[in-house]
Amino acid sequence: MTAAPHLETLLWRVGLKHVAGVDEVGMGPLAGPVIAAAVVMPPGSYVDGVADSKVLTAAARERLAEEIHRRALTVGIGVVEPEEIDRLNIYQAGLCALRRAVEALAVVPEFVLVDGREIPGLAMPQSAYPKGDSFVCSIAAASIVAKVHRDGLMRDLDRLYPGYGFARHMGYSTRAHFAAIREYGPSPIHRRSFAPVRAAVRGVTDTQLPLAPVTGLD
DNA sequence: CATGTTCTCGGTATGCATTA
DNA sequence: TAATGCATACCGAGAACATG
Numbered sequence: 035m036t037a038a039p040h041l042e043t044l045l046w047r048v049g050l051k052h053v054a055g056v057d058e059v060g061m062g063p064l065a066g067p068v069i070a071a072a073v074v075m076p077p078g079s080y081v082d083g084v085a086d087s088k089v090l091t092a093a094a095r096e097r098l099a100e101e102i103h104r105r106a107l108t109v110g111i112g113v114v115e116p117e118e119i120d121r122l123n124i125y126q127a128g129l130c131a132l133r134r135a136v137e138a139l140a141v142v143p144e145f146v147l148v149d150g151r152e153i154p155g156l157a158m159p160q161s162a163y164p165k166g167d168s169f170v171c172s173i174a175a176a177s178i179v180a181k182v183h184r185d186g187l188m189r190d191l192d193r194l195y196p197g198y199g200f201a202r203h204m205g206y207s208t209r210a211h212f213a214a215i216r217e218y219g220p221s222p223i224h225r226r227s228f229a230p231v232r233a234a235v236r237g238v239t240d241t242q243l244p245l246a247p248v249t250g251l252d
Numbered sequence: 253c254a255t256g257t258t259c260t261c262g263g264t265a266t267g268c269a270t271t272a
Numbered sequence: 273t274a275a276t277g278c279a280t281a282c283c284g285a286g287a288a289c290a291t292g
Contacts, residue, residue: 062263062283088284091256125265128282150282151266164281181284206285207262228263 041161041170045145046077052107054143055172056153058131059087059180061124063205064215064231065198065224066188068119070112070131071180072139072146073172079105086168087177092185099182102175110138111183120227129153135176149173195221 045053058070075081081101083094090098103109112134119127132153136146146153146160149167153160163170167177185204192201198214198221205211205223207230215224215234224231 059283061265061281062285064263068283089257123265124263125282128265203285206283208285211285212262225263230263 042172050144051077052141052143053145055147055176056132056135057149057167057173057177057180058128059184061128064207064228065205068114068127068131069180069184070135071176072110072135073175074107074143076107080171084171084174086174087181095178095182098178102179108140110135116223116225119225147172191223
């Protein structure tokens, strides 16, 4: 990765001292929270090896997350719980998590670099970059911190709600996960607004899923 | 044999163009 | 005008295969 002219370098060069990179994880799974992280690095500081969390192995992510935490000026975490996801919808929940991560920072950043789309209602200027986690260092760092944080949380939730395999699939849709939902029903951390979870509640198999979204169940 | 890479699969929301 | 299709955006696991 590492884009040639670092965006952060340009911002630091014009005198900004607190530039935050923000990214969220956990949009896709059927269970568990959406987690966002915001990272503010000291001007001029880059962590070697930081890249899009998706292209890193779990071991590399753990190591890098530790180093990012050690070297960052401040790190903020934003959490949106499953019941909020059901209430807001997953798209708004992602934005909400991003906003909370920025608000959780120990300093108010002068500029925010965000993955994907802009965060409505943010107090400071921002730029959004689709696929930003693969070429903006601060966003990549945030993606690593968020991913490691969520994986740890899902392992904890696996102990709280054993049998679903959360520690393995992190709440994502796998055959084993579908089978567990059908067998045990949804747990308190399942997103009941998501189609496969609704289907399990209604007692139908995933081959009988309705073609159109079912409404009026919340 | 352990690790890394690629491909296919799974989830939902938005916005715009097209169609009935 | 309202409904629909499609490309865009985001998230990731798991299997198969390649490599050292």
